[in-house]
Amino acid sequence: MNDMTNKWIGQRTIRPDGAEKVTGRAAYAADTTMPGMIWGKVLRSPHAHAVIRSIDTAKAEALPGVKAVVTHRDLVEFPLDKSVMLGIQDMRWMCRNVMAREKALFHGHPIAAVAATSETIAAEALRLIEVEYEVLPHVIEIDDALKPDAPILHDFLSFEGKPSNIAGKLEHRLGDIEAGFAEADVVIERSFTTRPVHQGYIEPHACLVSVAADGKTTIWSSSQGQFMVRAMTSLLTGIPQSDIRAIPAEIGGGFGGKTIIYLEPLATVLSKKSGRPVKMVMSREEVMRASGPTSGSKSTVKIGATKDGRLVAAQGTFWLQAGALPGSPIRGAAGCGFAPYTIPNVVSTGFDVVSNRSKVAAYRAPGAPIGAYAVECVIDEVAEALGMDPLELRLKNAARQGTKAAHGPVYPRIGFMETIEAALAHPHYKTPLGEAPPGKRRGRGVASGFWFNAGGESSAQVNITEDGNVVVTTGHPDIGGSRASIANITAELLGIDYKRISVLIGDTATIGYSNLTGGSRVLFASAMVVTQSTEKVIASLRERAAKIWKIDPEAVAWEDGEARPVSDNAGRFPPLSLAELAARATETGGPIGAGVQLNTTGAEGGFATHLCDVEVDVDLGIVRVLRYTSFQDVGRAVHPSYVEGQMQGGAAQGIGWALNEEYIYDRQGRVENAGFLDYRMPVCSDLPMLDTVMIEVPNPKHPQGVRGVGEVPLVPPLAAVANAVYDALGKRFYALPMSPPRVLEKLEG
């Protein structure tokens, strides 16, 4: 199946969910309603850090129209001394994130929730809840959180024997770092900072929950995993998983931010208490204050190279903000930064630092863009110090098959070198920047990046309809076109037109357990279970034809969507089409269908190299991206348009991170720019066309050669843009974003 002569794999087919989405009919979570539905709203902490002395909900409960109120007392508590893990999430932190317990830990932390017959009454009820706070000193920034006299968020955390805001440490070591630096002719060490940024999905978190009188619970919600929703809601409410049916609505963007829940357990308890279906929708302000974002960071990276351009030693230390509860993506920052290179001596360390911000959630290759930003900027400086082309330096040291990475693996066949070679050969790299208009300067930057990619649990069911068409059900919310890719693969395997295949996302009651849509795992994992299910269906179809022809199943081939005798020796029979076999299913053994459930393995890492041209307006400080090209090893582009879409979307998010996006806090620890006007994500007129070059080095461990493609695209852009700005100005930024005021400050300084 790895050959490139496929009929359907590689085709730009029309996505199965497309017509509903362009006509406004696709049902997202906030579009769902039920008879008798009431509205839930959340009371949030006005303080960044405060002990909750008391919560009095009596007046709110007495307001006409209020049907239920919940506080932390209504949710299951996970004691601090015992970790209960669900995937990578510790329920001790999750239970304190969805509703404050001992303390309010950030401005916007949920304190209570109400359900009422209208949104207006619910909002009024929130004002009637009386909360007595003892306000504590707060801390937001990493440097402040690490000071000896810093306010300590959690008295159960200690580091090196002392109370601390450091919640965890991770270290990767390879070789002998001292010997490595001793061998180096050029050593460059630099420190960097990045600001927290939000995933920026356009659809706010939303859910509708109905708890029936017998306790049977139905949840419609926008998430990156209906099984995650079921499990977390079960753990936080005490309702057994078998009584919860979590139905995945269409999801309006997630980028990692919807791999955890916020509203579902609150709505569930409100529905249980009120006996009514409860709908909850976050406002954009709530999304910005209390969901996501990813970490702000500070990093120090030191790289040593020999005169002939061999990277011989690398050391990185990455401090990441976790938000109010432990769990920042230090694994991504410390693990991915040096992963594109063959460096014999590496120490890479990550520190997880809590502070009074909302708890971070995954954001597209969590942590990796932060690590790559620092590493790729230093590599740029090493190249300059050596007088080498920055791509040639990367190519000379590129990881390849057999490279031992500091984070553990020895790479199998990977396509990283190919991305650099393609960049070197591309017209973009060969075209001069051209003369900048007066008052502007131009520059070009390059950067590379790596992301782990994931496998894990997936389930699929492939059923043949009575009229000989196909329904495929998988268990992963489709966040970027995965249904289209599954249709292509199934069509290829069955040898039929892709239009005869419907691809559906099952709910927790209709398909087997499937892990999150995350880790760039969906197509990798679901293609595996769909392939195996389809192969079982094909085996069954051959057996049925054999039965009809009264020959051995081994003598029946499945070709071009029909059963045929393998040769004239097997007998001369006219072929039996899928429709004909479906019509005779009852007499040949009953319904035709098969399902497979697997813990998939063999997801191999993904690599990319990006080229970026910028033009800096030296009077206004505005950096504009003129041209951008991404080169990525995509394994096999099952649906090229949606692979390109991932590459383009990641580049755009990275450009936003590099140039404009940042959380800004006031002195009270409140987010000052909790909306799309002041949290400025790239709009259409900010960007150029985003070129893509897909390099297909098939993953040898996957039936179609699939590698995850969704997250790598956000890893290189921060440094690609930063290196381009340096090239333009001759001054290097060690802090993101490179927003107009900072650019002007740099130019004037």
Next chain:
Amino acid sequence: MAKIHVTTTVNGEPVEFLCEPQQSMLDVLRGPLGLTGSKEGCGSGDCGACSITLDGRLVCSCLMLAVEAEGHEIGTIEGMASGDGLHPLQQKFLEMAALQCGICTPGVLVAAKALLDKNPDPTETEVRFGLAGNLCRCTGYDKIVRAVLETAAEMRGAKAEMPEAVR
């Protein structure tokens, strides 16, 4: 508070509804009128997911009071396709994969149609500024811009001049 009776036209059909004076057009579309194709991404006029037309003019329905619909013509995404045929923009968005999660798509399509109604032959820059009020976080806008340019050319009976990445 007494509700206000509003008589208006939505997607060419006469419509009456009752609303509260402070209710937004978006809330009435999504609530009593059941037209949930218009989305709420921000409620402050910054994301464009709620884009509709008011007498042909592009507006954010979250910033418009429902009572302002009285006597006017509202156009929403639900009125874009005619009968069983998609509008050329809708068809082109599908063919060129100009959507990923799809939450911004209704607003982008309404804005793109409003642009082409005024300017059937836009440049890439005009398309980018015409859609600058519609946030999309998935696509990086590349395929959206291409799909709008291609549709415009097709509707004019011309061949699209795709913008070169190379300046």
